[in-house]
Amino acid sequence: MRHAAAHPAPRPPFRRRARRGAAQVRQRRLGRRGADAVQLDGVARLLRRDGEDRPGVRRPGRGRPGTVAQVGRRGPAEDPGPDGAGAGVLRRYxxxxxxxxxxxxxxxxxxPHAADTVRRLVEEGSAVRYFTNNSGQTREFFARKLQTMGFPCEPGMVYSTATGVAALCRERGVDRVFCVGEPGLVQTLREAAVEVVNADAKGRVWPCGEASAVVVGICRSFTYALLDAALQCLLKGASYWATNTDATYPLEGGRLEPGAGSLVAAVSTCAGRGPDLVVGKPSPWIVRQILEETGVAPQDAxxxxxxxxxxLACGRTLGCPTCLVLTGVTRQAPPDQAFCEDLRGLLDPTLR
Incomplete structure (x- = not known):
């Protein structure tokens, strides 16, 4: 519940849906200089400010002096609890x-506001990485697209399910695959020295060839013949990898188009089994790779x-805090999920 204050802080752009039976939270300032606290069910709990929670860990942002954060999973910039869901202290990452x-x-x-927000985070010292389940394009394509839109980006900052499949092939010693996918996926695999047995020189896939692994991603040239060729490989014992299982992709004007998950469903139905491995989200495999390459602990990402x-599921699996943004497929946040209407919620002015 809210209490009147002499100088109420501006309302942040993100919201938290009230939960039945939620604890009543009262804020108060401790007598100790520079310390903030809340009182939850009659128990005063000391809150740490930005940059004071763990010595030796870089903190790109600093909390506004005197800011008091409410207990509860209120917003996207929360200090994570043991499960990575958030324990209430708002901060930068x-x-x-x-x-x-x-x-x-x-x-x-x-x-709207997305590029400005990401630029601001980078200017303040945070590292940024981009991770898409879309396997249809190369790293270079995504980097150019983001740069054109005003996002700070270099190819090495982009991770996709295409780069994930290429890394998986290297890890497992697979050098030949049958591909249901776009030319971008084919090119990414070829750059990793993986032969795509059913692709021509331009990266277009055809219903021919055999391999020890079948990779299924977004494929706008998908045909019945291609489905049949993938099935024949699987019936002969090939491994079955899916780039992702997203049912749809969001487009301009709120329109949706079928995603890779719809093609994975078609292959799985005729094969009588699901993929042996899903490379992209919700699998934490690529997020773990990002954390290892950046040297950042899960609770700091x-x-x-x-x-x-x-x-968000792949982040929670690894103990990372998560934030849902309501600008894409999801229009209403589930209970207990930190969220914001758009990315401005990551730059709440009351926290600075």
């Missing part, structure tokens, strides 16, 4: 991992996306 489709852009249109069941 050393690393932000952003989904692309529905979070930063829809089709060829940048989502905020995952931001528009799908709780994929974008």
């Amino acid at each position: 050393p690393l932000y991992i952003f989904d692309l489709d529905g979070t930063l852009y829809r089709g060829d249109e940048a989502i 905020l995952l931001v996306g528009d799908r709780p069941e994929t974008d």
